[in-house]
Amino acid sequence: MTKVKAALAATLALAAFCTPLTMAQAQDSYPTKPIRLIIPFPPGGFNDVVARHVANGLSERLGQPVVAENRAGANGNIAGDYVAKSPPDGYVITAVNLSILAINPALYARMNFDVLKDLAPVAGTAQVNNVLVVNKNLPVNNLAELIAYAKQNPGKLTFASSGNGTSPHISGELLKQKAGIEAVHIPYKSAGAAQTDVLAGRVSMQFGNIPNLISAIESGDFKPIAVTGAERSKLLPNVPTFKEAGLDMTMSVWFGISAPAGTPKPIIDKLNREINAVLESKATANLLDPLDATAWITTPEEFGAFIVDQKNLWQPVIKASGATID
Amino acid sequence: MDLILQGFIHAATLENLSYCLLGVTLGTFVGVLPGIGPLASISMLLPVTFYLDPTTALIMLAGVYYGAEYGGSITSILINLPGGTASAVTCLDGYPLARQGKAGVALFVTTIASFVGGSIGIIILTLLTPLVLAVGLAFGPAEYVSVMVLGLLAAASISSDSPLKGIGMVVMGLLLGFVGTDINSGVMRYTLNLSDLFDGVSIVTLAMGVFGVTEIIDSVLTPKGQMIAGKIRLSSMIPNRNEVRRSVFPTLRGTMIGCLAGPLPGVGPALASFVSYALEKRVARDPSRFGKGAVEGIASPEAANNAAVQTAFIPTLALGVPGSATMAVMMGALMIHGIAPGPNFIVKHPDIFWGLVASFWIGNVMLLVLNIPMIGVWVRLLQIPYRFLYPMIVMFMAIGAYSMNLSVFDIWLILAFGLFGYGMRLLGFPPAPLLIAFILGPMMEENFRRALLLGGGDFSIFILSPISGCLLALALALVVWFVLNGLRRRPPQEPDGEGALSSAE
Amino acid sequence: MRMNVRDTVGGSVVILVSAFFLWFSFGYEIGTSRRMGPGYFPLVVSSLGVLIGIALIASGLRFEAPLPRVAWRPALTVSAGLIAFGLTVTSLGLLPATVLLIAISAVGNPENRLGAVLGLAVAGTVLAWLIFIVGLSVPVPSFAGVLSWI
Numbered sequence: 001m002t003k004v005k006a007a008l009a010a011t012l013a014l015a016a017f018c019t020p021l022t023m024a025q026a027q028d029s030y031p032t033k034p035i036r037l038i039i040p041f042p043p044g045g046f047n048d049v050v051a052r053h054v055a056n057g058l059s060e061r062l063g064q065p066v067v068a069e070n071r072a073g074a075n076g077n078i079a080g081d082y083v084a085k086s087p088p089d090g091y092v093i094t095a096v097n098l099s100i101l102a103i104n105p106a107l108y109a110r111m112n113f114d115v116l117k118d119l120a121p122v123a124g125t126a127q128v129n130n131v132l133v134v135n136k137n138l139p140v141n142n143l144a145e146l147i148a149y150a151k152q153n154p155g156k157l158t159f160a161s162s163g164n165g166t167s168p169h170i171s172g173e174l175l176k177q178k179a180g181i182e183a184v185h186i187p188y189k190s191a192g193a194a195q196t197d198v199l200a201g202r203v204s205m206q207f208g209n210i211p212n213l214i215s216a217i218e219s220g221d222f223k224p225i226a227v228t229g230a231e232r233s234k235l236l237p238n239v240p241t242f243k244e245a246g247l248d249m250t251m252s253v254w255f256g257i258s259a260p261a262g263t264p265k266p267i268i269d270k271l272n273r274e275i276n277a278v279l280e281s282k283a284t285a286n287l288l289d290p291l292d293a294t295a296w297i298t299t300p301e302e303f304g305a306f307i308v309d310q311k312n313l314w315q316p317v318i319k320a321s322g323a324t325i326d
Numbered sequence: 327m328d329l330i331l332q333g334f335i336h337a338a339t340l341e342n343l344s345y346c347l348l349g350v351t352l353g354t355f356v357g358v359l360p361g362i363g364p365l366a367s368i369s370m371l372l373p374v375t376f377y378l379d380p381t382t383a384l385i386m387l388a389g390v391y392y393g394a395e396y397g398g399s400i401t402s403i404l405i406n407l408p409g410g411t412a413s414a415v416t417c418l419d420g421y422p423l424a425r426q427g428k429a430g431v432a433l434f435v436t437t438i439a440s441f442v443g444g445s446i447g448i449i450i451l452t453l454l455t456p457l458v459l460a461v462g463l464a465f466g467p468a469e470y471v472s473v474m475v476l477g478l479l480a481a482a483s484i485s486s487d488s489p490l491k492g493i494g495m496v497v498m499g500l501l502l503g504f505v506g507t508d509i510n511s512g513v514m515r516y517t518l519n520l521s522d523l524f525d526g527v528s529i530v531t532l533a534m535g536v537f538g539v540t541e542i543i544d545s546v547l548t549p550k551g552q553m554i555a556g557k558i559r560l561s562s563m564i565p566n567r568n569e570v571r572r573s574v575f576p577t578l579r580g581t582m583i584g585c586l587a588g589p590l591p592g593v594g595p596a597l598a599s600f601v602s603y604a605l606e607k608r609v610a611r612d613p614s615r616f617g618k619g620a621v622e623g624i625a626s627p628e629a630a631n632n633a634a635v636q637t638a639f640i641p642t643l644a645l646g647v648p649g650s651a652t653m654a655v656m657m658g659a660l661m662i663h664g665i666a667p668g669p670n671f672i673v674k675h676p677d678i679f680w681g682l683v684a685s686f687w688i689g690n691v692m693l694l695v696l697n698i699p700m701i702g703v704w705v706r707l708l709q710i711p712y713r714f715l716y717p718m719i720v721m722f723m724a725i726g727a728y729s730m731n732l733s734v735f736d737i738w739l740i741l742a743f744g745l746f747g748y749g750m751r752l753l754g755f756p757p758a759p760l761l762i763a764f765i766l767g768p769m770m771e772e773n774f775r776r777a778l779l780l781g782g783g784d785f786s787i788f789i790l791s792p793i794s795g796c797l798l799a800l801a802l803a804l805v806v807w808f809v810l811n812g813l814r815r816r817p818p819q820e821p822d823g824e825g826a827l828s829s830a831e
Numbered sequence: 832m833r834m835n836v837r838d839t840v841g842g843s844v845v846i847l848v849s850a851f852f853l854w855f856s857f858g859y860e861i862g863t864s865r866r867m868g869p870g871y872f873p874l875v876v877s878s879l880g881v882l883i884g885i886a887l888i889a890s891g892l893r894f895e896a897p898l899p900r901v902a903w904r905p906a907l908t909v910s911a912g913l914i915a916f917g918l919t920v921t922s923l924g925l926l927p928a929t930v931l932l933i934a935i936s937a938v939g940n941p942e943n944r945l946g947a948v949l950g951l952a953v954a955g956t957v958l959a960w961l962i963f964i965v966g967l968s969v970p971v972p973s974f975a976g977v978l979s980w981i
Binding site: 036067069 | 970
């Protein structure tokens with residue numbers, strides 16, 4: 001019996017002694033097994049496309065497969081919660097975005113995790129801008145006319161979005177607050193469904209990403225009002241930014257990679273380096289250019305500071321809009 | 327005409343043809359696995375298409391889509407496990423046919439009806455795109471609600487001799503559909519604080535439970551351990567003259583309904599297949615044959631489904647508005663290549679548009695060529711005694727469902743729905759209306775509330791819109807028919823104590 | 832009393848399910864017809880469900896029909912198999928869970944003797960491994976937890 005105890009104690013001591021050693025080794029040789037990249041949205045969307053591209057690039061550079069895994073639900077919160085509670089060893093990372101890190105905390109009455117405390121920023125990946133379009137029969141051609149129309153016809157304007165808390169929704173709320181106008185939010189399940197009713201004229205306007213809307217803009221079915229970015233879009237060189245059109249409103253939809261909080265710094269730095277290398281490649285440019293997106297090179301610290309900024313920026317907008325998800 | 331010819335030339339390169347074949351084969355194989363439907367198969371293969379020419383990429387994905395849809399029909403017929411809502415209707419008569427040793431006939435009719443429906447759908451797609459678009463755009467929230475009311479009533483009538491039982495299942499399907507986050511307000515409903523339910527019950531677990539598990543429990547003790555009576559002869563593989571004759575008009579009627587319903591985003595194919603089934607049952611001389619292995623009950627919905635699948639591409643390509651999640655993924659594939667589907671798509675990229683149309687047809691032909699010889703193989707599967715077969719089916723269901731979301735909760739759901747479905751089956755309640763209401767319900771609520779939001783709370787919009795008004799009048803007629811039929815109801819000819827073993831209810 | 836037990840029991844189930852949903856719907860905001868709250872639709876549909884259930888019970892009183900026979904053995908074994916799979920798939924891994932699932936559910940048919948049960952479990956697990964792990968590379972570990980050394 002004592003022998004067994006002694007053996008057990010010896011094993012435990014050995015284990016305790018070995019642990020720091022193996023952890024240090026683990027960091028040097030990371031990764032030694034496949035990495036899982038959790039994508040918090042269903043396949044096919046922008047987040048999915050960019051994340052899968054990064055996963056492919058990382059697989060080549062790290063010599064270990066980076067496996068993309070979709071875990072959609074609750075506007076990204078299901079995946080966020082899952083990753084927040086995963087072991088911080090660098091083998092589970094997630095593709096985050098504006099919604100998860102900056103909107104959901106203000107929008108959801110209950111969050112099962114803290115986006116700043118439970119997730120560690122690794123790197124930004126891409127940014128993309130939205131455009132505001134109105135139905136062709138709405139008697140306005142630019143932002144000034146739209147605001148004037150809204151003030152003359154209170155309660156008449158409606159705006160469609162792909163759901164509560166999505167970027168088209170909060171872009172609309174931001175516009176309402178900045179311009180001091182009223183518009184009824186009509187949520188849909190997908191960008192496509194929202195677009196149909198704006199095309200048919202049942203809803204007055206919508207925000208949306210440019211590649212999705214450009215064909216209808218070119219054909220004249222939608223009238224573009226302004227783009228949300230700091231600069232004009234290459235795809236729509238004649239459409240002003242909101243700032244140029246006279247309204248101080250700039251926003252972008254952004255994407256990045258985070259890991260569970262507590263992931264060792266050397267691992268985060270290594271991932272950041274490799275992700276940036278993937279982003280700087282020609283293949284990334286080939287992918288992002290037609291999507292009107294730009295690659296976004298950051299250090300983990302820059303990305304972290306950006307997240308805090310964005311969270312502070314959106315919180316009051318969402319609170320003021322009254323939108324909440326229970 | 328020139329353009330179509332050019333399309334064929336563009337599509338019929340050796341590379342495109344081989345990718346089309348690859349897509350159809352992969353799609354069929356993956357579609358046969360429970361839980362992995364068209365959406366999952368296409369998503370899995372999406373990254374591959376980054377490296378292909380856009381036309382080739384879309385041709386391959388379209389092939390996967392067809393293949394997976396067809397794969398769902400195969401399992402519906404062979405083991406009563408629908409791949410999706412559309413194929414849930416195929417279960418109704420396909421599975422009884424299989425139990426009679428006529429799985430070959432059922433698969434044959436499915437293949438041919440799908441081909442006819444698909445081909446005619448493509449012709450409509452080619453010739454009438456602007457017209458179909460107009461129909462699609464004319465359907466606002468109010469019109470949607472009315473078409474779904476009609477659909478739900480049709481759903482209640484498609485199986486069982488008692489519409490009241492069908493309506494009971496419809497109501498429970500609607501209730502299940504409420505579970506999850508309310509899209510308008512963001513409130514969690516009926517989630518019991520379980521995060522697994524925040525996005526609602528997944529359609530796959532419900533279908534696997536009420537169809538798959540229920541059927542297995544019911545069939546395990548099948549006498550002699552054999553699913554089908556007697557040997558499979560060649561004559562049971564190919565439809566006889568009578569069966570062919572009986573399939574012709576249902577196929578054409580189904581195609582017509584499919585072409586009309588296809589452009590309605592989100593609901594097209596599923597709605598088309600059970601509305602056409604309900605119609606066939608209505609016009610049949612002897613409606614009691616339905617649900618017991620009537621070939622019309624396969625031909626019409628399969629033709630409708632496939633025609634709708636084709637016309638569903640119209641809003642996706644010509645408006646840039648994907649009608650379903652699957653279509654959204656396909657559109658994503660195009661956008662990655664810098665091609666934005668939308669009103670200008672046909673003008674700006676005629677080569678891709680017509681190449682695609684041509685490849686749809688090529689894909690349909692390939693499905694035909696590939697699957698007719700395969701029918702024999704599938705049918706042989708049924709000769710395995712059921713006591714060996716069913717543990718394998720349980721395995722495929724459990725792993726298929728688990729691999730979807732890696733959620734153990736989904737397994738508990740399948741079990742719960744399976745036991746519920748079995749109980750309801752013993753009581754003579756049909757599962758198909760439950761599944762259909764579960765799909766349509768959330769969409770109906772969403773559109774109902776949106777219609778009133780846009781219409782300022784005035785209920786008259788549902789009657790004042792001409793399309794919506796007509797649809798509601800039709801629905802009312804159906805209700806009157808129910809009531810009259812209910813009053814005339816004869817003593818039920820439901821199976822007695824042996825009912826537990828009979829599937830043809 | 833003459834009654835069709837299928838209809839009366841079935842009607843009661845519909846009422847029970849509807850009542851459950853009706854009860855919870857009171858907890859959600861009903862709203863107005865212009866801005867319907869999340870409780871509006873569930874309230875209407877579940878009330879309708881209660882009515883349908885009552886109508887079913889009423890119609891069941893018109894005819895007589897015997898009680899159906901329940902297939903207890905398959906129901907219990909298939910359930911037990913799924914429960915075993917659910918409990919072990921994360922803790923032991925996909926393959927052990929599959930062995931348990933197939934073996935337990937195969938007992939549902941009394942003609943499946945020990946040899947058949949074991950044979951099915953092994954063959955089915957190999958098939959599952961080939962299709963899901965090798966073929967589709969589903970991201971689930973074949974072995975996990977205490978078995979992860981395999």
